Amino acid sequence: MFLSRLLLLPFLIAFAAPVASHEFWIEPDQYQVPIGGTLQADFKNGQNFRGTTLAFFDRRSETYALITNGNRSELMPRAGDRPALRVPAPDRDALAVVIHETAPSTLTYKEWAKFLKFAAHKDFQTAASDHSAAGWPMEGFKERYTRHAKSLMAVGSGAGADASTGMQTEFVALSNPYAADFDGQMRVRVLYQGAVRPDAQVEVFDRARAGDVTVTLHRTDAQGEVAIPVVSGHSYIFDAVVLRPAADMADPGKDPVWETLWAALTFAVP
Known part of the structure; x- marks a missing residue:
């Protein structure tokens, strides 16, 4: 028993470690x-499409499901499973949509400059002034964060369409990159609590076959949508983050004062 717990320790540490500004x-x-x-x-956590492989733990998962042809199946791997997903594919053509929402984790900003860098990176233009106006500490304050990840996989021809899954925040793919008539423009809608997010920053990580990664920034329109040119043979992460004050914060010296909700979408273009 002791040995098995010892072997699981690195995965527990990797999954629980503070990872501000890191994608999942x-x-x-x-x-x-x-x-x-x-x-x-x-499950991956890191930067620029390079990261650590994480194991599945049910206590760290709020939602984990596979959706194909409108049918949703809840997923429950064994604790410590890597890969986190390993299931039979459907017996017919389908766009397989995998979704995962994590339980909340907390990190501490020991330096104000790190929060400012994060806010600038993710384009939270009023975060610093809102923080100061609230009278919150500028060092040693906490943030709670959750991850809301989706991946599109093709089974056979990959026929099918994505739709809203009810996650707190998510990308909804309006294009199917595996469809025969895909035009090289990946159209997505960004949602938060079921509503569209206009003028939201979308960070795109584009990985070529050789492994080179380029990063570009885009913005959604008034309908919360954006069309992003993509390239055959490349794989992608789309990333969008919500920052909001923590609703249950009672003591800003002890409780998280901010919450971040990270939406991610992965897919490839044949």
């Missing part, structure tokens, strides 16, 4: 699988 995403082993094959993917 679902990375399939293969984005296209044959009918009757296996859907396999890892």
Whole structure:
């Protein structure tokens, strides 16, 4: 028993460690699988499409499901499973949509400058002034964060469409990158609590076949939508973050004063 707990310790530490400004995403082993094959993917945490592989732990998961052809199946791997996803693919063509929402985690900002850097990076233009106006501490304050990840995988031809899944925040793919008539423009809608997010920053991580990664910034329109050009043979992470004051904060010296909700979408273009 002691040995098994010791072997799990690195995964627990990796999943619980503070990771401010780090993306979390679902990375399939293969984005296209044959009918009757296996859907396999890892949880990843890191930067610029490079990161640590994380194990699944049920106490760290709020929502984990597979949606194909309108049918939703809740997923429950064993604690410590890596890869976090390994399930039989459907027996017909489908766009397989994997979603995962994490339980809340907390980090501490020991330096005001780090919060300012994060706020600038994610384009929270009033965060610093709002923080100061609230009279919150400028050092040693806490943030609570959750991850809301989605991945699109093709089974067979990949026929199908994405839709809102009810996550707190998410990307909804308005294009199917695996469709035969895909035009190279990935259209997505960004949602927060079911409502569209106009003028939201979308950070795009574009990984070429050789592994080179480029990062670009985009913004949603008044309908919360954006069309982003993508390239055949590349894989992508789309990232969008919500920052909001923590509603249950009672003591700003002890409780989280901010909450962040991170939406991520991964897919590849054949």
